[in-house]
Amino acid sequence: MDNNKYDLMKLIQVRFPRMSKGQKLIAEYILKHYDKAAFMTAAKLGNTVGVSESTVVRFANELGFSGYPKLQVALQELIKNKLTSVQRIEISSDFISEENALKSVLKADMENIRATLEKINNNTFDRVVNEIFNAKRIYIVGFRSSQALADFLGFYLGLILDNVRVVSNGVSDIFEQLLRVGEGDMVIGIGFPRYSSRTVEALKFAKSKNAKVVAVTDSLLSPLASNSDLTLIAQSNMASFVDSLVAPLSVINALIVAVGLREKENISETFKTLENIWEEYNIYTYRSRGSNDI
Structure with missing residues (x-):
C-alpha cells in the first residue's frame, strides 16, 4: 500500500461513492481532520463520527489496508509529508468554492485556534518565557511563509529586549549569522508544513553548539521539534494552497505579551521614548490637536 499522502487522500475520494453510509462519515472526517484521526484508536474514531469500531475496521479494509493500525500509520505519515501546493488546490476544491471561501477559511482558522488551545502545553509556554529572560542572545529563525512570523516576533521582542536578532536570507549565509551562537544563547525556530530545510538545518x-533551542511548529513529529529542547504547538491545517498561520501568530502574540508583562515598567519608558521619536520623525500619520478635519 502506497502511504503517500496525496495517493491516500485521492484513494478515499475515489472509493467514497461505493462506501456505506457509516464509512462515508469516516471518510469525510479523515479528509477534514486527518491530524486528529491519526492518533485516534478505531473505537475513538468510530465514537467521534457516530459509527461502530467494526465499521472503522471495514473502512480500513475498503482502502486496502490489512487492518486499522496500518491505516493509522499511513495517517501519521500524512502529518510528516504535507501536500504540494498543486495537490492542495485539487483537494481543497472539493471543500471550498468561491461562494463559500470567506466562511470556510474563517471557520477553519477558528478551528485551528481552538485546537491549538487544547494542544499547547502551558508549562512549556511558561518555560519558554523564562528561558527568554535567561538567554544571553536570542536568535529567531523562520523562512518561506514563516519568515513573516519570525519578523513579527523579532520586531516586538526587539522593542522589549536588547539581545534579539532575526536570522534572515540576505548577503550573509544563515550559518554566518549564527557563527557565535553557543551555550547560554537561545534560538527560536518557526516552521510549518512544508517545513523549510534551512530552518531545520539552523536548529x-x-x-550542536549547545544553545537552547525552541521550536514553534505544528506537531511533536515535526522535524523542528526533533531538534528542539522546548516545542510550542500551533495547528496550521491548510484550508487551501495558502498556509494557515493564524494560530501560530496567536501563539507568538501570547509569547510577546507574556514577555512584555514581565517587563511592564521598562517597556512603558521605552514606548514613551518611541512615541516621541515616532511623532518627531512622522513615522505615523498624526492628526494635529485641535483640528476639526474629519
Whole structure:
C-alpha cells in the first residue's frame, strides 16, 4: 500500500461513492481532520463520527489496508509529508468554492485556534518565557511563509529586549549569522508544513553548539521539534494552497505579551521614548490637536 499522502487522500475520494453510509462519515472526517484521526484508536474514531469500531475496521479494509493500525500509520505519515501546493488546490476544491471561501477559511482558522488551545502545553509556554529572560542572545529563525512570523516576533521582542536578532536570507549565509551562537544563547525556530530545510538545518547547528533551542511548529513529529529542547504547538491545517498561520501568530502574540508583562515598567519608558521619536520623525500619520478635519 502506497502511504503517500496525496495517493491516500485521492484513494478515499475515489472509493467514497461505493462506501456505506457509516464509512462515508469516516471518510469525510479523515479528509477534514486527518491530524486528529491519526492518533485516534478505531473505537475513538468510530465514537467521534457516530459509527461502530467494526465499521472503522471495514473502512480500513475498503482502502486496502490489512487492518486499522496500518491505516493509522499511513495517517501519521500524512502529518510528516504535507501536500504540494498543486495537490492542495485539487483537494481543497472539493471543500471550498468561491461562494463559500470567506466562511470556510474563517471557520477553519477558528478551528485551528481552538485546537491549538487544547494542544499547547502551558508549562512549556511558561518555560519558554523564562528561558527568554535567561538567554544571553536570542536568535529567531523562520523562512518561506514563516519568515513573516519570525519578523513579527523579532520586531516586538526587539522593542522589549536588547539581545534579539532575526536570522534572515540576505548577503550573509544563515550559518554566518549564527557563527557565535553557543551555550547560554537561545534560538527560536518557526516552521510549518512544508517545513523549510534551512530552518531545520539552523536548529541542528544551534543544538550542536549547545544553545537552547525552541521550536514553534505544528506537531511533536515535526522535524523542528526533533531538534528542539522546548516545542510550542500551533495547528496550521491548510484550508487551501495558502498556509494557515493564524494560530501560530496567536501563539507568538501570547509569547510577546507574556514577555512584555514581565517587563511592564521598562517597556512603558521605552514606548514613551518611541512615541516621541515616532511623532518627531512622522513615522505615523498624526492628526494635529485641535483640528476639526474629519
